[in-house]
Amino acid sequence: MSVENPRRALGVVFVIVFVDLLGFGILIPVIPLYALSFGATEFVGSLLIASYSAMQFLAAPVLGRLSDTRGRRPVLLLSLTGSVIAWTMFGLAGSLAVLFAARMLAGSMGGNIATAQAYIADITPPEDRAKGLGLLGAAFGLGFVFGPALGGFFASDPVVVATRSILPAFVPVSEFSLPSFAAAVITGLNLVAAYFILPESRPPDARTDVSEERESRLEQLASALRTHGLSALIVSFFLVSFAFSALESQFIFLTNDQYSYGATENAVLLTYIGIVIAIVQGGFIGPLTDRYGEYRLAITGVAIQVVMLAAVPFSPVLGASIPTFGPLVSFGPVLPSGVLALLVIMTPLSIGNALTNVSLNTLVSRSATDDEQGGAFGLTQSAGSLARTFGPAVAGGLYTGIAFWAPFVAGGLLMIPILVLLARLDREVVSPTTA
Template sequence: MKGSPLVVLFLTVFIDLLGFGIVLPLLPYYAEGFGAGPLAVTLLSSSYSLMQFLFAPVWGRLSDRVGRRPILVLSLAGSALSYLLFGLAGSLAALFATRLLAGVCAANISTAQAYIADVTTPETRAKGMGMIGAAFGLGFIFGPAVGGALSRYGYAVPAFFAAGLSLAALALALFRLPESLRRRIDNPGGAARGGFDLGRLWAALVHPRMGLLLLIFFCSVFAFANLEATFALFVERAARFGYTARETGYLFAYMGVLMSLMQGGLVGRLARRFGERRLVAAGTLMLAAGLGVVPLAPGLGGLMGALALLAFGVGMNTPSLSSLISRSAGADEQGGVLGVSQSMSSLARILGPAWGGFAFEQFGPASPYFTTAGLMGATFLVSLMLCRQAEGG
């Protein structure tokens, strides 16, 4: 009985995230049509992440009061509306409004996580939460490829297709997804989920091991979010590439496949052989190298090699850091630590694109990559401290 709602939830989340992936490679090209410069283009990504950051705890608290299913249904309806309006946008301001709405609705991931917690046992919860990670990975593979392929018909068509997908997910949630919450919580303040707690963040940062892990995690997400937001601008404007949304979508899908290969099986085997701390160091170094090579790539082959380094680096870093962060906290601190790491990720996804757009506009197309390559090089030195901590016991 528990498997059925989880399958329906997985399909619901996957279909919704597929819509996000479809829009990803189109956004810079679409915004440039309204006269947006690099900074404005990347602020579209930052605004989306900002709304996710602000509304994830709101949806979580509200779902404790009214149930998970109504929140998922409402947010999916909002996602469908945001994609429809995205396709109909007639100005840059309207485009920003659609991304703000999409970010509000995308904050439903906290509610999906709460749903999984409701219908799983402590022993099966990790597997259930892994379904959301799998949905993200598959959405990142298929979404950009579909968006790129449909972009030949104009940028509105992929957006309308994404709206249709959200409506399909809405129908699944309406007709096949049962309510998971057995007891409503009347005190929403006592049920906060994932809000930004400065005191808790500071306590985690000054923790000898936790602080290093969170610093590496923040820098890694910052650097990759910077790439996500600026990559289409770079391959469009570099004369040796001159790519459209179609080619950009295929390259994002290529990265998604490699990340999924790493996270789906390779990282577990590597962790057993070398240890998670060494994987973090290796992944961080690969991120630094990949970011540094992207602007130097002479052609498609070199670019794909750089993207492979990035994809494997992220695929190695993310699960290893998540595991180490979890193991650095006590059994009664897991929820708080999860909230802190989610907050760090959200802040990095707000600031990374903003920096990328600013650097691209002020210092040139290569600067977002060279600066974050330098950041990850410094982060690699921090990761070596983790390895020394392990050796020192």
């Protein structure tokens, strides 16, 4: 560890990742409906969602290797700069093509998550890495708490009308563009703060020269795939991401079709999900890891998702016996019993996903050497991005071509092979405290 004050550096990277995810989270309840506003179908809207992950898949290993050779800080600053440009383009988009271009640029910058994970690995000892990665996961969770909430706020009619009366007429202000501009401003402020307060975690003498050692580095990663169980973890990442992308890509389409929910109402639901994830990853993952270990938590998280993911589209049926809940205080619309049942389902589902993601990340970190952290996280991030590239497309096809419940049930079934992979995981990856 080269950082003089690791705890302070951990706090800084936590804030940076949180604000970065805040800007990303603002657009989550907006993107699917934004695509529909240009006349796109749910399938095309799913492709828009997938385009982010497609570019993230291509960029993650590149940014991961670049962070190993040039340092973590420059890569994080570069990605924040690109995100500002992307979110600005998103707000100015006058066509579906520009919307796709902006989304793809944002995705290429989204590969910085592997760099942030490697940064945490740089400044934490192996025995504390689960807690550090859990804190990073909490930044994700908080980003998905406040991001969608802000997105719903900026997409609400009163805010759009008030902003339109203030800004010049040449600035396009709508329920879709305003959240985009807000994301650009927030990310821009994050960039300025990161430039001044983010220290470098990887000293020059610890960096490798890509031109001289790139082949040997690939050989090291290939060796890790063969001998340290990393292959099983990468496949698990792929399947988890592929299955969960059914929920991520089709959730707003589902609530829009079943409950006529728009961006603001969906923001409330997504905010609740983010709260659950943040609580688990930020408060419970450390003590649970100390007691049960990453391996058992990964198994438990996947098992929960098998059942709950498949149950999501049947919330109206499951909620038929639940009396209608009162109005949501902040937003006004009545919460149907089916939505209440959906929240009951989403609670353990979110817990299971939080446990799985942090545990798999920690197992990946344990399976790679110090010099391989950026590349290993980049590889697993790429596996997840590849899954989220094809997952939404497949889910959108199932949603429109078969039935609304098909992508969710298929996602739940796809979790089952992960249990088999983890059960057969090379025990060298699992430390004595987690076996």
